[in-house]
Amino acid sequence: MSEERYGEFVLVRRHGPGHVAELVLDRPKAMNAVSTEMARSIAGACAALGADNGVRAVVLTSTHERAFCVGADLKERNSFSDADLVRQRPVARGAYTGVLELPVPTIAAVHGFALGGGFELALSCDVIVADRTAVVGLPEVSVGVIPGGGGTQLLPRRVGAARAAELIFTARRVEAVEARELGLVDELVEEGQDREQALALGARIAVNSPVGLRAAKRALRVGHGMDLRAGLEVEDAAWRATAFSGDRAEGVAAFNEKRKPEWPGE
Secondary structure (H helix, E strand, C coil): CEEEEECCCEEEEEECCCCEEEEEECCHHHCCCECHHHHHHHHHHHHHHHCCCCCCEEEEEECCCCEEECCECHHHHHCCCHHHHHHHHHHHHHHHHHHHCCCCCEEEEECCEEECHHHHHHHCCCEEEEECCCEEECCHHHHCCCCCCCHHHHHHHHHCHHHHHHHHHHCCCEEHHHHHHHCCCCEEECCCCHHHHHHHHHHHHHCCCHHHHHHHHHHHHHHCCCCHHHHHHHHHHHHHHHHCCHHHHHHHHHHHCCCCCCCCCC
């Protein structure tokens, strides 16, 4: 396993041959509250991972024992002038869109508190694995703002408009079992198993074609919300991007030769 640090608060670990990258939130003294510096580091790490064709899956984890991420750094925000807040906004957005726009499958490993921007980082992933200590929610209206890291758009895509409205308007926190029942998280695992299970899922994903994985994610993301006819056109374009690739040729050859494929990734 290799490691690379982005600023003080973000770490990237490469597992095995490097096809699974772990994006680690590492600001334990603040329960991973997202400061301006941390947001910039998340965006930078995501840009590097997205440009690395060797990466096939990204797992978002936390080093804090009792929290995934508690959201924006409100202590830092308390010192901001209005002008400071305006200047910080694109930096903050860059962290959330950085995760959301990763071109490979992404998995969040959630335990403890995942609140506000912390839950939005998880919502920006394709799959959320949570352990039984997880507590999730979007409490922004309780401090006078609204979810600003994608929550008002990502949550209704998961659970429907009415359920998302109830959760956002009440600002309530949802514990793990109910979160799984409502679809706020996708897999519920035993306490302390979220990272291990998320990395295992990442490894199962990463054995597949890198060209296929990126094209499938693109079709899923771009086509979501379109009418069926338009969505099928998005799918067809993504299929064409894979059909004439080296990965497709290798995959078919490996199947017929009864061996594991050695993906060229192009």
